[in-house]
Amino acid sequence: MSLSTLHDTICALSTPPGKSAIAVMRITGSDAIKISATCISDPDKIFTSRGGDSIYTNVIDENKNHIDDVIVTVFRAPHSYTGEDLVEIHTHGSTLIIDLLQHLLQSSGARLAEAGEFSRRAYMNGKISLEELETLALRIDASSERSLSKVQSFVKKKYERLRLIYASLIALLAQVNAQIDFGESDHVVVDGLEEQVKDLRSSLQLYIDQASNRSANKGYYSIALTGPPNVGKSSLFNALLKYERSIVSDIPGTTRDYLEAFIILDGFRIKLIDTAGLREASEEIESIGIALGKSATEEADLTLRVTDPEVRGTSALQGEVLLHNKCDLDNCKLPLSVSAITNAGLDELLQFLKVQLINFDSQFSGYSISDSERSLITEVLRILEKVMSFDDITLLAEDIRKASDIIASLLGYNIGEDSLNHIFMKMCIGK
Ligand SMILES: Nc1nc2c(ncn2[C@@H]2O[C@H](COP(=O)(O)OP(=O)(O)OP(=O)(O)O)[C@@H](O)[C@H]2O)c(=O)[nH]1
Numbered sequence: 001m002s003l004s005t006l007h008d009t010i011c012a013l014s015t016p017p018g019k020s021a022i023a024v025m026r027i028t029g030s031d032a033i034k035i036s037a038t039c040i041s042d043p044d045k046i047f048t049s050r051g052g053d054s055i056y057t058n059v060i061d062e063n064k065n066h067i068d069d070v071i072v073t074v075f076r077a078p079h080s081y082t083g084e085d086l087v088e089i090h091t092h093g094s095t096l097i098i099d100l101l102q103h104l105l106q107s108s109g110a111r112l113a114e115a116g117e118f119s120r121r122a123y124m125n126g127k128i129s130l131e132e133l134e135t136l137a138l139r140i141d142a143s144s145e146r147s148l149s150k151v152q153s154f155v156k157k158k159y160e161r162l163r164l165i166y167a168s169l170i171a172l173l174a175q176v177n178a179q180i181d182f183g184e185s186d187h188v189v190v191d192g193l194e195e196q197v198k199d200l201r202s203s204l205q206l207y208i209d210q211a212s213n214r215s216a217n218k219g220y221y222s223i224a225l226t227g228p229p230n231v232g233k234s235s236l237f238n239a240l241l242k243y244e245r246s247i248v249s250d251i252p253g254t255t256r257d258y259l260e261a262f263i264i265l266d267g268f269r270i271k272l273i274d275t276a277g278l279r280e281a282s283e284e285i286e287s288i289g290i291a292l293g294k295s296a297t298e299e300a301d302l303t304l305r306v307t308d309p310e311v312r313g314t315s316a317l318q319g320e321v322l323l324h325n326k327c328d329l330d331n332c333k334l335p336l337s338v339s340a341i342t343n344a345g346l347d348e349l350l351q352f353l354k355v356q357l358i359n360f361d362s363q364f365s366g367y368s369i370s371d372s373e374r375s376l377i378t379e380v381l382r383i384l385e386k387v388m389s390f391d392d393i394t395l396l397a398e399d400i401r402k403a404s405d406i407i408a409s410l411l412g413y414n415i416g417e418d419s420l421n422h423i424f425m426k427m428c429i430g431k
């Protein structure tokens with residue numbers, strides 16, 4: 001993204017697309033107020049707004065046709081999310097209304113925002129730090145109330161560690177530069193160099209070892225139901241959802257595709273997956289369905305292999321847990337015995353799932369890092385391994401500077417254009 005485009009006035013829907021009670025269109029940039037005023041029935045109200053108040057008005061098209069009743073809020077620079085003049089137009093959540101409004105704004109000179117552009121402007125204008133941005137992103141992605149409440153402290157811990165590493169690198173660099181400026185030899189004679197580099201390397205190693213992978217944080221945990229046909233997977237899926245989502249019948253092979261639905265269990269967001277019964281499929285469509293179900297199961301955080309009286313002896317594969325259904329028929333007393341018909345054992349099943357989810361969640365008990373952050377830290381570790389063999393003090397200074405620049409970019413200091421693009425392009429449009 002070039003510097004000139006950073007000064008355009010941009011607009012984007014900031015709420016999810018589709019039908020909803022309300023939707024919020026955001027416009028930011030030096031012409032945000034002027035452009036918004038072109039599609040408002042009483043523009044004076046927003047021209048004279050001192051900012052922060054809610055203005056009840058209408059969106060109208062070029063021919064003054066009424067499009068929607070809206071609430072407009074003006075935020076005057078620098079008192080806005082982006083630090084620029086920013087206008088929020090709260091419309092009714094109709095795709096047509098949003099499209100029309102967007103079209104009007106674009107014909108008056110606004111450009112559709114790129115992914116993460118609002119946050120990028122907020123960052124560039126000093127309104128938000130990388131640390132705050134990360135906290136915000138994790139809050140939106142939190143998969144449980146527990147992780148939601150901990151997000152801030154996780155991110156704080158992560159950045160505190162990085163700041164300490166950075167401070168040690170800068171202190172070391174100062175020592176090395178002092179030898180260049182005042183020392184009598186070109187050879188490396190820095191006091192305690194080996195010790196300091198060793199400490200830095202172990203701090204960096206600890207930093208990556210204790211971090212979980214951010215890509216693993218999907219915003220939910222997935223639980224799949226698998227097993228032979230007719231054991232009651234779909235019946236259990238419906239019982240857990242508390243509504244009839246999946247077709248149930250006594251014909252084996254009823255579920256042909258896999259189905260997904262979300263439930264909230266004790267503050268945990270769960271994606272439940274119902275799959276096609278596993279058997280030698282007699283025709284192509286069924287075998288495609290079975291294969292799709294298998295890959296969904298492989299990606300699930302937990303797989304429940306369902307049995308019924310006919311297949312009670314089944315053993316679970318690695319990573320799976322046996323769930324014995326239709327216990328009303330054989331009075332099965334094995335652990336996790338349930339009946340999707342009478343609901344017997346369902347409370348115990350939910351209790352068991354909760355324990356599993358708490359375990360999953362504790363794996364996210366620390367901060368997380370992305371793949372690119374991990375590879376940058378690995379690069380710093382590599383540099384610090386190399387410097388130990390240097391005899392030339394200027395080469396040593398150069399590499400320590402390189403290492404500290406990398407850590408600085410992770411902290412958001414002197415961050416380059418490429419790194420910024422990388423961070424913000426991963427966000428969604430409107431954020
Ligand atoms: N008695 C009894 N019958 C059940 C129970 N759960 C399911 N059934 C019956 O078992 C039959 C199969 O149920 P489904 O839920 O369709 O089984 P499924 O595992 O999804 O089957 P496929 O989709 O073919 O793989 C239906 O007739 C259900 O009513 C249960 O707990 N007890």
Ligand SMILES: [Mg+2]
Nearest residue numbers: 233234254255
């Ligand atoms: Mg089924």
